[in-house]
Amino acid sequence: MEVGPTRRVENLAEARKAVEINAAGRVVMPxxxxxxxxxAFPPPASGELGTEGAARALRATNGQRxxxxxxxxxxxxxxxxxxxVEVKTGCGPDESAELKILRVLSALERDPLExxxxxxxRLPPVSxxxxxxxxxxxxxxxxxxIRRRRLARFADIAWEGDxxxxxxxxxxxxxxxxxxxxxxVHADLPGSQAAVTAAVGHFASTIDxxxxxxxxxxxxxxxxxxxxxxxxxxxxxxxxxxxxxRALIDAGVAVALATNFNPAHTPTLNMQTVVAxxxxxxxxxxxxAICAATINxxxxxxxxxxxxxxxxxxxxxxxxxxxxxxxxxxxxFGTNLVHMTMKRGEFIYKEGAVARxxxxxxxxxVGQSAGPAVAPDSSRSLxxx
Ligand SMILES: [Zn+2]
Numbered sequence: 001m002e003v004g005p006t007r008r009v010e011n012l013a014e015a016r017k018a019v020e021i022n023a024a025g026r027v028v029m030p031x032x033x034x035x036x037x038x039x040a041f042p043p044p045a046s047g048e049l050g051t052e053g054a055a056r057a058l059r060a061t062n063g064q065r066x067x068x069x070x071x072x073x074x075x076x077x078x079x080x081x082x083x084x085v086e087v088k089t090g091c092g093p094d095e096s097a098e099l100k101i102l103r104v105l106s107a108l109e110r111d112p113l114e115x116x117x118x119x120x121x122r123l124p125p126v127s128x129x130x131x132x133x134x135x136x137x138x139x140x141x142x143x144x145x146i147r148r149r150r151l152a153r154f155a156d157i158a159w160e161g162d163x164x165x166x167x168x169x170x171x172x173x174x175x176x177x178x179x180x181x182x183x184x185v186h187a188d189l190p191g192s193q194a195a196v197t198a199a200v201g202h203f204a205s206t207i208d209x210x211x212x213x214x215x216x217x218x219x220x221x222x223x224x225x226x227x228x229x230x231x232x233x234x235x236x237x238x239x240x241x242x243x244x245x246r247a248l249i250d251a252g253v254a255v256a257l258a259t260n261f262n263p264a265h266t267p268t269l270n271m272q273t274v275v276a277x278x279x280x281x282x283x284x285x286x287x288x289a290i291c292a293a294t295i296n297x298x299x300x301x302x303x304x305x306x307x308x309x310x311x312x313x314x315x316x317x318x319x320x321x322x323x324x325x326x327x328x329x330x331x332x333f334g335t336n337l338v339h340m341t342m343k344r345g346e347f348i349y350k351e352g353a354v355a356r357x358x359x360x361x362x363x364x365x366v367g368q369s370a371g372p373a374v375a376p377d378s379s380r381s382l383x384x385x
Contacts, residue, residue: 001316031083031317032271033297036258039087043263059097067104078348080270081338083317090120093134102151112348116301118154123165139175147179155181161191173202200224206300211240215247222251231260232277233268245282256296279330286330316345
């Protein structure tokens with residue numbers, strides 16, 4: 001991607017065959033990086049099952065069905081402006097289910113979004129003294145296998161807030177680091193302080209959720225290399241409190257925003273909604289929220305060298321929004337403002353037109369009219385690398 005004043009960009013050799021896109025009156029911004037989702041989870045029909053039931057349903061689903069469903073969600077994300085997405089596993093210590101999800105995720109990579117797979121491990125309760133046999137097996141067998149096959153870059157450890165499992169959390173962070181995983185900690189329950197301390201002490205890339213964190217925990221994260229990934233849609237859907245975004249940012253903590261999209265429990269995949277909620281309910285400014293949803297999300301996934309901002313040398317992952325001022329994103333809650341989504345310099349989504357009466361008369365719709373669709377389009381663009 002090249003960025004710069006019109007004259008300089010027009011004089012580049014690559015500009016000669018480029019297609020010009022008129023963005024007058026529209027906001028051009030980086031594509032959203034959704035750095036925390038549970039997209040592989042079962043749809044609402046099994047929503048009453050809870051985490052264990054959902055994991056069971058996921059184990060019973062075949063890879064083909066899983067892939068078809070996930071592809072539909074990824075396409076909906078593209079229509080709402082997401083260009084890179086992280087997806088977690090989380091089927092419990094079940095090797096074939098975890099590997100099935102990771103294989104599906106690698107099949108979905110780059111079609112059309114960049115998919116970053118994460119191995120999610122829920123710490124089992126400790127039985128007797130010492131480690132649980134299940135955890136031990138995950139550390140000795142499953143995690144090395146996932147790493148050897150390069151199926152996931154991140155290991156995310158779900159912290160249940162149970163002090164008895166703290167040793168297991170720490171051990172998991174150590175194992176992840178030894179194996180070469182970058183680690184994340186899932187802290188969505190009360191008692192997050194121990195998880196924050198462990199994450200910082202073991203150089204975790206991010207600690208996520210923090211809906212129950214106290215503002216005073218911000219000082220534990222400040223100055224560390226661990227980012228906080230906040231998920232305002234979780235609080236919106238569950239009625240839980242919001243993460244202390246203001247305290248974190250004011251203390252100097254790097255904050256990323258993501259959806260936590262889970263078809264059953266957090267059914268919002270629109271990062272524009274995340275930005276609006278962060279402004280409306282967590283007192284973030286539109287500029288802070290947009291940075292958190294783009295470049296900081298890219299940092300949270302270790303992809304900031306190639307995406308998350310409009311800079312020369314990065315891939316052209318960008319959006320055209322149907323607003324003339326970026327601050328509108330904070331106000332226009334619930335409306336898809338994306339006019340066009342571009343991934344690696346190619347359109348993956350263009351807003352469709354609504355048929356007028358005379359169009360319908362000459363061109364009667366057959367069944368369902370074809371709405372806007374994600375269609376890989378190889379149109380050249382001035383912004384393509
Ligand atoms: Zn989550």
